[in-house]
Amino acid sequence: MSASVRPVQLFRNLNAKIAAIPMILTALVIFVGCSFWTIFYSFTNSKLLPKLKFVGIDQYERLWASNRWLISIENLAIYGFCTLVFSLLIGFLLAALLDQKIRFENTFRSILLYPFALSFIVTGLVWQWVLNPQFGIQKIVRDLGFESFTFDPLYNPDIVIYGVLIAGLWQGTGLIMCLMLAGIRGIDQEIWKAARIDGIKTWKTYVFIVIPMMRPIFITSLVIIASQIVRVYDLVVAQTGGGPGIASEVPAKYVYDFLFLNQNLGQGFAASTMMLVTVAIVIVPWAYLEFGRRKHG
Amino acid sequence: MADGTLSPAPGAAAEPLREPRGPKPRKRFSRRNIFIYGTLIFVSAYYLLPLYVMVATSLKGMPEIRIGNIFAPPLEITFQPWVKAWSEACTGLNCDGLSRGFWNSVRITVPSVLISIVVASINGYALANWRFKGADIFFTILIVGAFIPYQVMIYPIVIVLREIGLYGSVWGLVIVHTIFGMPILTLLFRNYFTSIPEELFRAARVDGAGFWGIYFKIMLPMALPIFVVAIILQVTGIWNDFLFGVIYTKPDTYPMTVQLNNIVNSVQGVKEYNVNMAATILTGLVPLVIYFVSGKLFVRGIAEGAVKG
Structure with missing residues (x-):
């Protein structure tokens, strides 16, 4: 096309650009703009309304001096570590069991995955009820004759986060199992045959051959679990409301409460910025390994 | 086998x-x-x-709950708790039950699902077949943005919605769901459209079809399975949402999950566990039905959804 007037770059492929406007707006205004806005305002002492009165890292100092924030972080660390370990472990074991060419595989898989369809609110409320010491598991064991049996995680500040963990694992392991099963199925049957000919035990084949080959699936699962953990909010709100006292607080709830209940915006912004930093610590090395390597390799 | x-x-x-x-x-x-x-x-x-x-x-009455344990099967089956949960349970001053939340959730979910999928499918199509300069940069930001904790962005979005007069309304929440559904849906559609043979696209171009012509006449009919996956993903995701609902709507327009939480965790009055559980099932029913009806497609949806993280 040798038109006398050079077509303006901006109008080439115009329809595609119009179609991409929502994406461009979301990317720039929400993901970049709003994130930087929050980080920017976390250095101010905004209270009820955002104000541009800078106080340096005051909000962060206050944040890390706050007992509630420290408890939130500790809870997130415990919850996060246990969720990672147990969902990967249970998810893989269940997937390996389902992989044994069993009958009713679809039925078992449906049962193990259905909690994932439920919201965290529903999950939290159900487990609040099951773990209720007056009517739930504790009562049943006591009725069996063990009068002094105590199992009241939701009312014991020391272990309440494990009560939340039980519910979280119930809801989430099905997904990991599904991913793992897809991973196991993706492995070449020839490898199984070779391992059998060499007389390698089944569990050894799983541990030393299958798991290393499933590295991408494990990393994907890891990233999924990690990014979900940081966001854990609904579950705690529904199951414990952060209680007893502040024993089961989590960072996401800290942010929400300071932004919308305590009217202390600066503090909420600082806390959410810390959450962003936490995610970045997990995601950046992963992204670098996954995508950086792919380009060179 | x-x-x-x-x-x-x-x-x-x-x-x-x-x-x-x-x-x-x-x-x-x-x-x-x-x-x-x-x-x-x-x-x-x-x-x-x-x-x-x-x-x-x-299905139990309150007296039966108080004397028994939660695992005992109901002796006298009563549907009263279900009726009460649906039409009488109180949140604050409103005593018209979960039905209000249910209809709010319907009014939120339907437009959110439709709009987010339409936007994302056209977007994915543009990214797959009509690449323009800079598209990759925005797409990368979009995907990386999916990992940013929502807590970082919720307050600025409140300000934006307030400025355009949609804060507290159903439509404000619809916009929020469209925004946060975009990374995963765009990825889903982009990958699907990329997998459609390039020749098909070229042939349509030669025949003179334009951007929208190819989208509606070729891509849309071929992409029906992925649309179903996207719908399942979005309906369950939006129905189950709590955080956005509680932030961007008012008590009158609270979605079902928020109302459920308010009913069950309200501090006033005697706790009616049977009503609470009936309300909980009612809220979980929609995604559960979708899950059991859609079966394998649901698994496919979450597997593909999960890959983005």
Whole structure:
């Protein structure tokens, strides 16, 4: 096309650009703009309304001096570590069991995955009820004759986060199992045959051959679990409301409460910025390994 | 495929492998089978337990709940708790039950699902077939943005919505769902459209079809399965949302999950566990029905959704 007037770059492929406007707006205004806005305002002492009165890292100092924030972080660390370990472990074991060419595989898989369809609110409320010491598991064991049996995680500040963990694992392991099963199925049957000919035990084949080959699936699962953990909010709100006292607080709830209940915006912004930093610590090395390597390799 | 010789695992984890010589007769009650099925049945029972407890509790009267335990089956079945949860349960001053939340959720979910999918599918199509300069940069930001904790962005979005007069309304929430559904949906559609043979697209171009012509006449009909996956993903995701609902709507327009939480965790009055459980099931019913009806497609949806993280 040798038109006398050079077509303006901006109008080439115009329809595609119009179609991409929502994406461009979301990317720039929400993901970049709003994130930087929050980080920017976390250095101010905004209270009820955002104000541009800078106080340096005051909000962060206050944040890390706050007992509630420290408890939130500790809870997130415990919850996060246990969720990672147990969902990967249970998810893989269940997937390996389902992989044994069993009958009713679809039925078992449906049962193990259905909690994932439920919201965290529903999950939290159900487990609040099951773990209720007056009517739930504790009562049943006591009725069996063990009068002094105590199992009241939701009312014991020391272990309440494990009560939340039980519910979280119930809801989430099905997904990991599904991913793992897809991973196991993706492995070449020839490898199984070779391992059998060499007389390698089944569990050894799983541990030393299958798991290393499933590295991408494990990393994907890891990233999924990690990014979900940081966001854990609904579950705690529904199951414990952060209680007893502040024993089961989590960072996401800290942010929400300071932004919308305590009217202390600066503090909420600082806390959410810390959450962003936490995610970045997990995601950046992963992204670098996954995508950086792919380009060179 | 139930060929014994091909079966990869003659021994379960705890059992040593016997040397396989020739086709081994398959015993129905081998130790391996008992171990596998035993474990699976035990785990399944554990996973089903909360569902059973919910249903059982919701069918009991309060006196029966107080004297018994939660695992006991209901002796006198009553549907009163369900009626009360649906039309009488109180949140604050409103006593018209969960039905209000249900209809709010419908009014939120339907437009959110439609708009987010339309936007994302056109977007994915543009990214796959009509690449323009800079598209990759925005797409990368979009995908990386999916990992940013929502807490970082919620307050600025409140300000934006307030400025355009949509804060507290259903449509404000619809916009929020469209925004946060975009990374995963765009990825889903982009990958699908990329997998459609390029020749098809070129042939349509030669025939003079334009951007929208190709989208509506070729891509849309071919992408129906992925649309179903996207719908399942979005309906369950938006129905189950709590955080955005509680932030961007007012008590009158609260979605079902928020109202449920307010009913069950309200501090005033006597706790009516049977009503609470009936309300909980009612809220979980929509995604559960979708899950059991859609079956494999749901698994596919979450597997593809999960890959983005």
